[in-house]
Amino acid sequence: MPPRIQSRSVSNTLLPYLTAPSSSSSSLSSLPSLSSTSSQCLSRQFSATAAPQGQTKLRRQMFEWLNNEGSVFKHHVPGETNYLTRLKQRGPESSEKSRPFPNNQNFFSEPILSEELRNEVYNRVVEQQKSVRIVSVELGIDMKRIAAVVRLVELEKRQRTQGKPLALPYARAIHEMVPTTPLAEKGERQTYHEPINDLPAHPLTGSQIFYPVPESRSFNRVEAGRVFSGAPAMEHSEAAEISHPSDLAEKILEDPNSIGWVGKGANARQILQPADVRIPHPHMVALERDRLAHPNERLAVADLQSKRLERQDAIEQARRERIQARREKKLTVVSPEDSRFDYRIKDTIYTKETTGADGRGSKAAGRRYGVPHRDRTRGEVKIPTRVEA
Amino acid sequence: MRNRASNTLSKGKIRQSWSKYNLYNLQRFRSPPTANRTFFQQKWSAKAASRAYHGEQVREGQWKRMFNHRIRSVIPMNAADLAADDGTLVSSGRGSGLDKDGKSAHQTRPTPYSHMTFAPLERRLDVAIFRALFASSARQARQFVIHGAVTVNGQKMKHPSYLLNPGDLFQVDPDRVLYATGHTKTPFERREGRLARRKAKSQSSQDAEEAAAAPEVEAESKETVKQDIKGTPKEDTKETLKALLAQAKSVMSAGKDTLAPQRKQELRGFQQAVRRVLSRSESSTILADSLEAQFSQLTLLLKAKRGEKPAKKDVKPRPEDAFASDNGDTEAASAKRDTETAASDKLSEAFAQATLGNDVDASELTDEEFDTLQRALTQMRDNPLDNSKTYSTPWQPRQYMSAFAFIPRYLEVNQNICAAVYLRHPVARPGSAEVPTPFGESIATPAYGWYLRRRW
Numbered sequence: 001m002p003p004r005i006q007s008r009s010v011s012n013t014l015l016p017y018l019t020a021p022s023s024s025s026s027s028l029s030s031l032p033s034l035s036s037t038s039s040q041c042l043s044r045q046f047s048a049t050a051a052p053q054g055q056t057k058l059r060r061q062m063f064e065w066l067n068n069e070g071s072v073f074k075h076h077v078p079g080e081t082n083y084l085t086r087l088k089q090r091g092p093e094s095s096e097k098s099r100p101f102p103n104n105q106n107f108f109s110e111p112i113l114s115e116e117l118r119n120e121v122y123n124r125v126v127e128q129q130k131s132v133r134i135v136s137v138e139l140g141i142d143m144k145r146i147a148a149v150v151r152l153v154e155l156e157k158r159q160r161t162q163g164k165p166l167a168l169p170y171a172r173a174i175h176e177m178v179p180t181t182p183l184a185e186k187g188e189r190q191t192y193h194e195p196i197n198d199l200p201a202h203p204l205t206g207s208q209i210f211y212p213v214p215e216s217r218s219f220n221r222v223e224a225g226r227v228f229s230g231a232p233a234m235e236h237s238e239a240a241e242i243s244h245p246s247d248l249a250e251k252i253l254e255d256p257n258s259i260g261w262v263g264k265g266a267n268a269r270q271i272l273q274p275a276d277v278r279i280p281h282p283h284m285v286a287l288e289r290d291r292l293a294h295p296n297e298r299l300a301v302a303d304l305q306s307k308r309l310e311r312q313d314a315i316e317q318a319r320r321e322r323i324q325a326r327r328e329k330k331l332t333v334v335s336p337e338d339s340r341f342d343y344r345i346k347d348t349i350y351t352k353e354t355t356g357a358d359g360r361g362s363k364a365a366g367r368r369y370g371v372p373h374r375d376r377t378r379g380e381v382k383i384p385t386r387v388e389a
Numbered sequence: 390m391r392n393r394a395s396n397t398l399s400k401g402k403i404r405q406s407w408s409k410y411n412l413y414n415l416q417r418f419r420s421p422p423t424a425n426r427t428f429f430q431q432k433w434s435a436k437a438a439s440r441a442y443h444g445e446q447v448r449e450g451q452w453k454r455m456f457n458h459r460i461r462s463v464i465p466m467n468a469a470d471l472a473a474d475d476g477t478l479v480s481s482g483r484g485s486g487l488d489k490d491g492k493s494a495h496q497t498r499p500t501p502y503s504h505m506t507f508a509p510l511e512r513r514l515d516v517a518i519f520r521a522l523f524a525s526s527a528r529q530a531r532q533f534v535i536h537g538a539v540t541v542n543g544q545k546m547k548h549p550s551y552l553l554n555p556g557d558l559f560q561v562d563p564d565r566v567l568y569a570t571g572h573t574k575t576p577f578e579r580r581e582g583r584l585a586r587r588k589a590k591s592q593s594s595q596d597a598e599e600a601a602a603a604p605e606v607e608a609e610s611k612e613t614v615k616q617d618i619k620g621t622p623k624e625d626t627k628e629t630l631k632a633l634l635a636q637a638k639s640v641m642s643a644g645k646d647t648l649a650p651q652r653k654q655e656l657r658g659f660q661q662a663v664r665r666v667l668s669r670s671e672s673s674t675i676l677a678d679s680l681e682a683q684f685s686q687l688t689l690l691l692k693a694k695r696g697e698k699p700a701k702k703d704v705k706p707r708p709e710d711a712f713a714s715d716n717g718d719t720e721a722a723s724a725k726r727d728t729e730t731a732a733s734d735k736l737s738e739a740f741a742q743a744t745l746g747n748d749v750d751a752s753e754l755t756d757e758e759f760d761t762l763q764r765a766l767t768q769m770r771d772n773p774l775d776n777s778k779t780y781s782t783p784w785q786p787r788q789y790m791s792a793f794a795f796i797p798r799y800l801e802v803n804q805n806i807c808a809a810v811y812l813r814h815p816v817a818r819p820g821s822a823e824v825p826t827p828f829g830e831s832i833a834t835p836a837y838g839w840y841l842r843r844r845w
Contacts, residue, residue: 058398062413073412076791083792084416100795101827103418106501108821109795112802144555145801148810151558152803159806167563169772169784170570171804174522177786177794194798195465198818203459213484221476244475274476279466288472383548387541387557 078176081109098179109179113141113149113193115171116183121146122153131313133281140192143280197279204228204272221245221274229272231262245274246289249282253315283308394445394528402441403827405519406526407793420831435835439828443507444516446531447550455509456840460502462817497819503834504822508815511799511824514539514559515549520825521802521809522794523561524569525787533569538562553811560808564779571780572787582776656774656783659765797823 055063069087076082083100097108113121117139124135125146136143159166184190211227213219222245226233242248251258252273260271276285286308290301334343348354348365355364360371367373375382396402396410403415421434444452479486510516515531518539524530531549533539539546541559553559574582772783796802799816802809815823826833 056398062398062410065413065416066409070409070412070416073792074788076786076794081791082794084412087416100793100825102416103420103829103832104504104827105829106504106820106822107825110798112796118803142812144812148556148558148801148812152801152806152808152810155558155560155808156803156806164806165563166805167566167807168805170563170567170786170807173570173786174794174796174804177791178796195818197466197468198463198816199466200816201462201464213480215482218477219480224476224480244472246471275466276471279468279471281468284468285471288469292472383551384546385552386554387544387546389542389556389558 076173076177081179082177083109111179111181111193112175113145114180114182115175117181117193118149118153120183121149125150126154131309133283133313134309136196137281137284139190140194140196142194142196142198145194197281197284199275199279202228202272202278221276222248225272225274229262229269231260231271244276244289246276246282246285248273249277249286250312252277253282253312283312392528394526402438404445404526405442405516406528407787407790408526409789412789412792415827418827420829423831432835432839435828435832436839438832439507439826439836442827444510444513444527446515446527447510447513451550452510453840456506457509458841460505460508460817461814462500462502462505464497465818500817500819501822501830501833502817503830503837504826504828505815505817505824506833506837506840507826508824511797511815512552512811513549514541514546514551514553517553517559517800517809517811518561520797521559521800522570522796522804523566523807523809525790529569533561533565538565555811555813557811558808559811560806563807566807567784568779570787570790571784574779574781578776578781582778585776656769659769795825797825799823 072086073082073084081098081100083098084102085099088102097110099105099107100109101107121135121139121141124130124138125132130138132143132146135141136146139146141149156166181191181193205228207228209227222242223233223239259273261268262271263269276282279285283305287301287305290304294301330346332345334345335341336343350359355361360368362371362374362377374380394404394406396404396406396408396414398410398414401414401418403418404411421431421438423431426434440449440452447455481487511520515527515534518524518530518533519527524533534549534551535547537545537547539559539561541551541553541557543558543560546559768783775782797815799812799814800809801812817823828836
């Protein structure tokens with residue numbers, strides 16, 4: 001890197017000495033008039049080329065770009081994205097989703113929920129008491145996002161009542177810069193915000209398996225799942241019961257233990273289920289099947305679907321309550337009156353599996369002589385790994 | 390940790406930052422050449438370029454421990470397709486489906502797995518804050534965490550390397566966010582703020598003295614103030630309203646070319662006008678009340694005015710296009726001067742017509758005028774002029790911010806309270822990857838290959 005000596009500062013500090021022989025006066029009053037001539041003298045002393053005017057070539061190029069092509073990025077236009085890719089487009093057509101990075105063809109700036117849509121979600125879930133699943137299908141928003149929106153709007157309401165500071169101008173600016181999904185006008189169809197039936201790719205499906213099947217036999221998703229997880233083929237009678245893989249969804253919802261297991265001991269794992277079971281909204285497949293079966297009976301199909309959803313909700317609710325009750329049964333909470341703390345007491349099971357052969361296993365409860373505390377052992381994450389909500 | 394993440398032009402590295410240097414570097418970045426270079430060299434330079442962007446604040450060893458060769462991906466399923474076929478169509482024939490006119494039945498775009506190499510880093514708290522657009526760089530986000538301005542699930546979290554779990558809610562102090570994303574103060578504004586602080590300090594010390602000395606004086610002074618308000622000659626309400634409207638108009642129409650001091654004068658003038666109108670209302674306490682109360686009182690006054698002569702509303706020309714977009718926004722918090730230039734130009738035109746064309750009786754307001762006034766007032770309330778803040782007021786987004794403004798799908802952000810929820814881990818899907826990375830396939834894949842090697 002060349003030395004970073006600013007020519008002007010040098011000329012100012014050295015001025016009286018440098019200019020003394022050429023000009024008779026070196027008083028302070030004459031300094032401003034002399035500075036220009038002296039800097040020329042300086043640059044001439046060391047090289048024949050003109051000294052850079054306080055800017056490198058790269059800096060000059062940068063500011064040139066920023067002042068010409070790049071000046072469009074300085075301020076945004078409300079309701080439009082303003083990404084670097086607009087320089088290359090050179091056309092009004094922007095039907096494609098906008099890409100913020102010119103080199104990355106696979107990253108898109110996805111729309112966010114508009115303020116009205118967000119409030120609508122809150123309204124439907126909290127005030128109209130609709131289930132998250134139904135709202136998700138109605139508005140085309142992922143169920144996790146709906147839960148998050150309800151939480152955030154709730155928090156916002158609380159902060160507004162408490163009079164805490166809000167970042168309103170900032171929020172408005174962001175909603176102008178980023179694409180948003182608007183709430184549909186009355187009578188219009190709501191545009192879907194995101195795909196809601198995403199099937200997570202299971203690691204077992206990563207491998208390529210050569211599995212010969214007679215051409216005369218039909219091979220469906222249920223059987224493919226069994227092959228991927230290494231389970232033996234189903235009995236013919238068992239296979240005949242399943243007319244479509246989505247039949248399994250309801251069956252598993254009613255009885256989660258109906259999923260079979262493969263392997264023994266620590267290697268035991270559940271048999272991979274077909275996509276119809278593993279997607280977030282299996283009931284949508286059932287609805288489509290009803291539609292295919294009864295193409296001309298829209299009302300009857302809708303009725304069937306609402307009944308199905310009610311039934312499934314009831315089952316899920318019952319299971320949740322059962323789990324909660326079981327947990328409470330195991331746990332004794334003691335809260336002394338004049339104490340800041342609650343004590344949760346669980347029965348400890350003393351077996352070889354829980355406390356180890358010598359009773360000093362690393363997962364065992366309580367302090368154990370000679371075993372370092374968890375946060376002292378090597379390779380352990382020392383900062384919190386989770387924060388309870 | 391020393392900050393080596395400078396945006397040098399000579400190196401031309403891309404950083405997680407909104408600076409204009411970074412924008413320039415991003416714009417001129419070209420993938421390193423592969424011709425005449427060994428595979429090791431290609432991987433090395435790909436790794437160097439991508440690590441300068443992804444978690445440069447994380448030590449290499451730390452990152453290598455986080456790296457996972459397994460990449461999360463999802464396939465969006467269509468319920469109608471699933472219902473129509475139980476999988477036998479895909480596996481029919483010789484196992485890969487029967488061809489239709491030589492094309493296979495199912496064609497999908499490739500999933501860009503290697504773009505997801507740095508997905509584990511997106512779990513970090515500092516990176517997530519940057520991705521939620523709460524900080525102008527990952528380094529700044531890190532500083533916010535260390536300085537205690539960030540909570541996770543309502544508890545203060547001091548560790549920038551905290552790995553968010555799906556469902557975690559993180560929140561940043563709104564003042565910090567406004568500082569990070571707003572314009573910096575000019576020297577003039579800084580001086581004003583300094584003076585205001587000094588004044589407040591001396592006043593508070595005086596108040597303390599006075600409070601100790603004489604509590605009786607206060608009561609007297611209050612009375613005199615009341616008398617003053619009553620004693621002011623009752624101007625024509627129409628006149629004041631007219632003036633108020635003119636002020637509102639100028640406040641709303643100020644473009645970005647307007648000089649800052651001039652704009653501030655306008656704002657102050659508007660505030661004074663509002664105060665004058667309010668002082669004539671029945672309750673004398675309204676002036677001391679919060680801006681909210683003032684606003685409601687003013688609206689009440691104006692509504693009464695508007696209700697008087699509803700018949701004359703349509704006399705004035707009403708530019709529909711100017712308000713088609715604006716009507717929805719009146720409730721939405723504030724109006725900023727940059728962003729509203731286009732709308733406010735039309736607005737001022739409409740005003741020129743409305744006020745000059747007809748001999749206006751100001752006591753009767755058109756819808757437009759009412760809207761303008763309301764917007765000017767909301768702006769005054771939500772985005773006030775306050776030199777005690779660390780950023781330039783009224784708040785406006787910093788320059789070159791829009792080129793970096795996007796919010797990835799795995800976050801759900803509420804900008805009003807500067808809080809966001811980490812919904813799930815980022816995933817790849819056919820045709821797109823959720824990890825925001827400025828690099829193309831020619832860098833992502835060699836970088837992924839570099840970390841596949843186990844050298845420890």
